[in-house]
Amino acid sequence: MTSPADELRAAAETLRALATAASTDPQGRPTAHWDVRYRPGVLPGAPAQRDGSCALIATDSPTAVRLLHGGSIGTRGGQPSISPDHGRYAAAMDPTVGLALADLLTAVADNPDDPGVREGNARHVGCAPATCPAAAALAVARAINREQP
Template sequence: MSASVIADGTHSPADELRAAAQKLRALALAASTATDGAPTANWNVKYEEFHPGRGLLCGDYIINGRGERVGWPLLHRGGSQFRTTCMAPQHAEYAAAMGPSVGLALAGWLTEASTTPSCMSDGALALARAINHPAT
């Protein structure tokens, strides 16, 4: 791939990579902190003890009164007093695996690819395009 090739008629591949890195970095940093200031960079899944197969996406961990490390705070909202909002386990596990630390690492890779011709690849450009122009 040549950095001089215009990918979409207006932006070079390096422009697309930089834009995707900037967008992803901003999203990952925003997802690293809850609105109350609690850190949420270590996404994980907590399974409900009384509802097997229900995954709760959590932003970090706390140590409870029994000294156990448990997921907290919940990252999703909704439900009701009697029904907790949850995610299907496979969706919660995927979301936890793709948390803010992965987003920041990918943003760093895209930034490097935008400035280093030897790092620019079809894969980096495909990722940038998926971030810049998500399927609707």
């Protein structure tokens, strides 16, 4: 049986690998910080733009590497696309967030003050993720690991 700590560490390892891989493009240029940019003449506005063309870019690259182009469903042989809402979410969850979250999962797994996480006992059963940091971290780990609680 896998302990909660093992689940947390597995998720942290997966997240670290994905975030590290997404931190550079195939040419080795940095791509760890993401943002959404709109084509010239399209403004995000208030409320937020939801139907105009946008691109997910790496802001730490000197050439603003385009990670995804969006605003349409795309065409055969066309550029990958992403909606503005999905692009903003992806930008908010860039590799720097993934690496920080991996560190947090590891810290919860290695917490010496919480033997329930390390030993896998039922201490956190019934503990709501909204009020219990260990249960919240475990819910995140299970989502990353694609497991059901």
